[in-house]
Amino acid sequence: MCGGHGTRLRGRRNDSSDNETRPPDEVLNIEINDNSADHGDGLRPDNSVTNRSSAVSDQSIIDCEKPLIEINGTAMLSHVSSALTASPVETVWAVTSPNAPRTATAVREASRFESIASIETPGDGYVSDLQHALSMLDTPVVTTPADLPLISSDHIAKVINTARLNDDNDPTSTMLCVPAALKKQLGVSVDTVFEHDHLQVAPSGINIVAGDTDTVQLSYDARLAINVNRPTDKRVAEKLCE
Structure with missing residues (x-):
């Protein structure tokens, strides 16, 4: 999903040593991207699945388009879109792909997404589709994937507010990372x-x-370390989501 065309982030440079989150004066563009073109419609299977009942359950996950996979009864797309709509964001756009037609249909037709617009991409892959969406919007844009179900509105506000600003009061391109050891x-x-x-x-x-x-920007928050790409990732996400 992407924020509205032409919005801008503004505010003073954040020099607080404790990375305290301060609400911005104006909201920023947001985007959720569907990774299905890179990873298939669902999750990649675990090599460790040996139990028959687990294998059947995992296969049902793999057959589902990834943004629609449920974490504790709620689709990941809903988890992420709820965080975005509750954050300091003006407009939310869903970036959809022909590789995930059910996801695109859900965004267009489901009432829970009625406040979200969509940008349709060619489905040429994550990077290409992201570039396609970004070409339709003014920067700055905040992007977040649909496979990060534990993201919260506070996470979004913090990454916006801790983005270093230059003397022209424009945000610096920022990549939010977590320690590999945490994952x-x-x-x-x-x-x-x-x-x-x-x-x-x-x-x-x-x-x-x-x-x-x-x-x-480095975060040690476990909730930002769980991108659900495999059945084991889903199980860990569900435990932390309880």
Whole structure:
């Protein structure tokens, strides 16, 4: 989902040493992207599934489009969209793909998404579709994936407010990451890792797309470390969601 065309983030530079979250004067664009084109319609199977009943349950998960997979009875898309609509955001856009037609239909027709507009993409892959959506909006834009069901409105507000601002009062492009060790400690999948300040970190999928300067914001919040890509990730998310 994406924030409304032409909105802007403004406010003073956040120099607080404790990263205290302060509500911005104006909301920022938001986007949820469907990763189905990269990972298939559902979750990638775990190699460790051996129990027959577990395997049957996991297969039903794999056959479902990922944004519609339920965490404790609620679709991940609903978890994420609820966080966005409760955050300091003016407009929320759902970025849909022909690779996930049921998700696109849900966004268009379900009453719970009636306040959300949609941007249809060609379905050429996550990066290409994201670029397509961004080309239709003014920056800055905050992006977040639909496979991050434990995200909250406070998380969104914090990443907005801790984005470093330059002298022109424009936000800096920011990638929110978590320590790779945290994901391993939780027992969830780790797909992309890089080194930042001598620490192995993994992208959460939450980004601020703005200027030419890039920064990394690090969070130790376990809720931001769970991207649901596999059945084991789903089980961990459900435990933390209780």
